[in-house]
Amino acid sequence: MAGKPPASDPVQDAPRVSEPQHSAVGLPAITHALRVSQQQMGVKRTALTLLRVNQKDGFDCPGCAWPEGDKRHTAEFCENGAKAVAEEATLRRVTPDFFAAHPVADLASRSGYWLGQQGRLTHPMYLAEGADHYVPVPWERAFGIIAEEIAALDSADESVFYTSGRTSNEAAFLYQLFARELGTNNLPDCSNMCHESSGSALTETIGIGKGSVHLEDLYKADLIIVAGQNPGTNHPRMLSALEKAKNNGAKIITVNPLPEAGMERFKNPQTPHGMLKGTALTDLFLQIRLGGDQALFRLLNKLVLETEGAVDEEFVRAHTHGYEEFTEAARAADWDGTLAATGLEREEIEEALRLVLASKRTIVCWAMGLTQHKHAVPTIKEVVNFLLLRGNIGRPGAGVCPVRGHSNVQGDRTMGIFERPAPAFLDALEKEFGFAPPREHGLDVVRAIRALRDGQAKVFFAMGGNFVSATPDTHATEAAMRRARLTVHVSTKLNRSHVITGARALILPTLGRTERDRQESGEQFVTVEDSMGMVHASRGRLEPASPQLLSEPAIVARLARRVLGAASRTPWEEFEKDYATIRDRIARVVPGFEDFNARAARPGGFTLPHAPRDDRRFPTATGRANFTAAPVEYPALPEGRLLLQTLRSHDQYNTTIYGLDDRYRGIRNGRRVVLVHPDDARALGVADGAYTDLVSEWTDGSERRAPGFRVVHYPTARGCAAAYYPETNVLIPLDHTADTSNTPASKSVVIRLEIPRQDTPR
Numbered sequence: 001m002a003g004k005p006p007a008s009d010p011v012q013d014a015p016r017v018s019e020p021q022h023s024a025v026g027l028p029a030i031t032h033a034l035r036v037s038q039q040q041m042g043v044k045r046t047a048l049t050l051l052r053v054n055q056k057d058g059f060d061c062p063g064c065a066w067p068e069g070d071k072r073h074t075a076e077f078c079e080n081g082a083k084a085v086a087e088e089a090t091l092r093r094v095t096p097d098f099f100a101a102h103p104v105a106d107l108a109s110r111s112g113y114w115l116g117q118q119g120r121l122t123h124p125m126y127l128a129e130g131a132d133h134y135v136p137v138p139w140e141r142a143f144g145i146i147a148e149e150i151a152a153l154d155s156a157d158e159s160v161f162y163t164s165g166r167t168s169n170e171a172a173f174l175y176q177l178f179a180r181e182l183g184t185n186n187l188p189d190c191s192n193m194c195h196e197s198s199g200s201a202l203t204e205t206i207g208i209g210k211g212s213v214h215l216e217d218l219y220k221a222d223l224i225i226v227a228g229q230n231p232g233t234n235h236p237r238m239l240s241a242l243e244k245a246k247n248n249g250a251k252i253i254t255v256n257p258l259p260e261a262g263m264e265r266f267k268n269p270q271t272p273h274g275m276l277k278g279t280a281l282t283d284l285f286l287q288i289r290l291g292g293d294q295a296l297f298r299l300l301n302k303l304v305l306e307t308e309g310a311v312d313e314e315f316v317r318a319h320t321h322g323y324e325e326f327t328e329a330a331r332a333a334d335w336d337g338t339l340a341a342t343g344l345e346r347e348e349i350e351e352a353l354r355l356v357l358a359s360k361r362t363i364v365c366w367a368m369g370l371t372q373h374k375h376a377v378p379t380i381k382e383v384v385n386f387l388l389l390r391g392n393i394g395r396p397g398a399g400v401c402p403v404r405g406h407s408n409v410q411g412d413r414t415m416g417i418f419e420r421p422a423p424a425f426l427d428a429l430e431k432e433f434g435f436a437p438p439r440e441h442g443l444d445v446v447r448a449i450r451a452l453r454d455g456q457a458k459v460f461f462a463m464g465g466n467f468v469s470a471t472p473d474t475h476a477t478e479a480a481m482r483r484a485r486l487t488v489h490v491s492t493k494l495n496r497s498h499v500i501t502g503a504r505a506l507i508l509p510t511l512g513r514t515e516r517d518r519q520e521s522g523e524q525f526v527t528v529e530d531s532m533g534m535v536h537a538s539r540g541r542l543e544p545a546s547p548q549l550l551s552e553p554a555i556v557a558r559l560a561r562r563v564l565g566a567a568s569r570t571p572w573e574e575f576e577k578d579y580a581t582i583r584d585r586i587a588r589v590v591p592g593f594e595d596f597n598a599r600a601a602r603p604g605g606f607t608l609p610h611a612p613r614d615d616r617r618f619p620t621a622t623g624r625a626n627f628t629a630a631p632v633e634y635p636a637l638p639e640g641r642l643l644l645q646t647l648r649s650h651d652q653y654n655t656t657i658y659g660l661d662d663r664y665r666g667i668r669n670g671r672r673v674v675l676v677h678p679d680d681a682r683a684l685g686v687a688d689g690a691y692t693d694l695v696s697e698w699t700d701g702s703e704r705r706a707p708g709f710r711v712v713h714y715p716t717a718r719g720c721a722a723a724y725y726p727e728t729n730v731l732i733p734l735d736h737t738a739d740t741s742n743t744p745a746s747k748s749v750v751i752r753l754e755i756p757r758q759d760t761p762r
């Protein structure tokens, strides 16, 4: 039997703390996954569903974007994949009765955890201007309301179309087509908060904003550097790939302010040895200070340059540009500056250098620990310099590996979800569909919030996601959202963005990955692209959560017909009936998708071309791979302050909270914790177990406060602290973003701890 959602809220956030663990997965992960799944889905559905995850004839796991290997285990799932599936395949339902019982003001006072636990949305719901409750609304009326509000705008640019990264290629392609036919490039997406910095850095340096390695490359590498990533929680299947790499002789350097259990030891549940002993993954752990990575790679580059024969001169001569300027900058790197920036010991960096020089094939993997800093783009460009120096791009066992987050965030970009589309893409759209797409750049996430705040954007439409909780500056963002005329969310589950609304609001419930999608021409499949540029089909097998649900492609097609009317010559009706007709168009517009329908039908799918990886061609402005020479930066830390990173616990998927435990870090039953090094805590006079406010301080003199966090003495790097997102988003101003990519700098927030006086009531 599936259990009931928690009845009471606010949930008791009362963290209990024990020692952090030193290994990940193993039996506890499986039992935990099964327990969560059965609570949500019951026993039978659990078995039926989990066996389908990531099988060639099954659905793509809605968890992360890590690729599937060619040989699949019967249970190609991980604990957190299972939790993501359970969250979607749950038997709990949010029906019109639920909305009748809960006024919006009541829902706005609940935690995100409680909202998510209520279950799947079953009916389109409408909140009229001035109304207290959402009421059910027929689909056609819902589209009519959107059409009314769009028609009332002075320009299409007063509307914003957000996308979260679970949307299929087919839905994403239709969605961007609709926005552009309407006349706007306002297509912000979760990537703006995620790997935008990787995209910016890679496009400039190697000519394509995607990673250059396949799974097979990891198995051939001599050295894998995992920087700013916690795969044990966020990409658990990556641990099996790292284990296999190690068994083939690879060394692993982990660069992280936190000792993360998964990178310490992996207990592979698929093998007896794994269950018992496990494999130690990390050979060298560099416990870096937050934001010290650019300095670290810069010094490594200098040391490589100074080592006789270490540079791949042939590669540098034949394929790169900007070497002279870069070497000049690198030679200026010094030990003292680097040790201060990184908090590392000289011997540790020397040991890293030995591993680097001993490796003929090196891969660098990274995620949010590198992308969410003010100097994220130059940091990633320094990683590229590092790989170029020894010719580590465009050959087997080597390359750049930005590990993506959402399961189709990379594919959505390939389909044109981007506020700054390439002219060639727009040309292809124009030719195929016979309209003139807008050419001016649109709004990214942060700029969209400003436009809402300033009354310049009035209609906000979201294809998935949880915009107000995922974005920074929570209070400012919520106030901005409330200024909209209309907010619309295409969603599977209830979240905070549904209850912080514009004057009018709509919730449009949609099918999830796990569900059958039947249209007029028969049962449909969709496609997704993983982190390594593999495109494959995804087919749901479960009956939809409610007969009222429409698929995402159907929602966009109907919306487009209603809003664009006779002005559009696009065959929206055909698209809805048969997704193969969408893929035919994608094949003609997006390079690499030739013969899409035939290739998508192949088991396992196909790989997109990647010029640097495939032929060492670099489609950059210079026609070569670009070395760059940005000045080294790292966050300054005033006396008595800490540098806070905002990160994920083991029991969450971004803003979706599965539970209140962070098992590997030894935290249970609560999320309002701040991890601080014991020596720093002592110097600041805060005991383990004390309750403190986190106060962030900004150069304009403003402060932001997140109250009531339990201090946990924890072995993080000195001067650094860590706390979970989204609770800490209140601390980060809208303007605190990465240069060039404009990604919120969620991993470097200067804070002070302020223990409220006992006698002040809270």
Ligand SMILES: Nc1nc2c(c(=O)[nH]1)N[C@H]1C(S)=C(S)[C@@H](COP(=O)(O)OP(=O)(O)OC[C@H]3O[C@@H](n4cnc5c(=O)[nH]c(N)nc54)[C@H](O)[C@@H]3O)O[C@H]1N2
Residues within 6 Å of the ligand: 063, 064, 080, 194, 227, 228, 229, 230, 231, 233, 234, 235, 255, 256, 257, 258, 260, 288, 289, 290, 291, 292, 293, 367, 368, 369, 370, 404, 405, 406, 645, 646, 647, 648, 649, 650, 652, 653, 654, 747
């Ligand atoms: N179960 C689960 N899976 C997920 C997600 C989820 O929430 N839950 N989210 C998905 C998404 S959208 C994404 S983008 C990915 C996120 O995957 P991750 O990037 O692994 O996620 P974070 O929790 O933000 O962890 C950041 C890691 O970088 C380290 N770090 C922070 N700052 C620095 C730094 O300055 N330098 C270095 N070297 N390290 C640093 C942190 O200590 C932490 O280990 O995961 C995806 N998969």
Ligand SMILES: Nc1nc2c(c(=O)[nH]1)N[C@H]1C(S)=C(S)[C@@H](COP(=O)(O)OP(=O)(O)OC[C@H]3O[C@@H](n4cnc5c(=O)[nH]c(N)nc54)[C@H](O)[C@@H]3O)O[C@H]1N2
Residues within 6 Å of the ligand: 163, 164, 165, 166, 167, 190, 191, 193, 194, 195, 368, 372, 405, 406, 463, 464, 465, 466, 467, 470, 471, 472, 490, 491, 492, 493, 494, 495, 510, 511, 512, 513, 552, 646, 647, 648, 653, 654, 655, 656, 725, 726, 728, 729, 746
């Ligand atoms: N402080 C701080 N802020 C961060 C980050 C951080 O590390 N620190 N990380 C950032 C990152 S990397 C990201 S990617 C963003 C995430 O930002 P988002 O992608 O906007 O947020 P999610 O929490 O992943 O969205 C969850 C919601 O998506 C909906 N959903 C789930 N599946 C489907 C589906 O199949 N279709 C549709 N239509 N809807 C679905 C559900 O209603 C669910 O409530 O947050 C960013 N914000």
Ligand SMILES: [Mo]
Residues within 6 Å of the ligand: 190, 193, 194, 195, 404, 405, 406
């Ligand atoms: Mo992400």
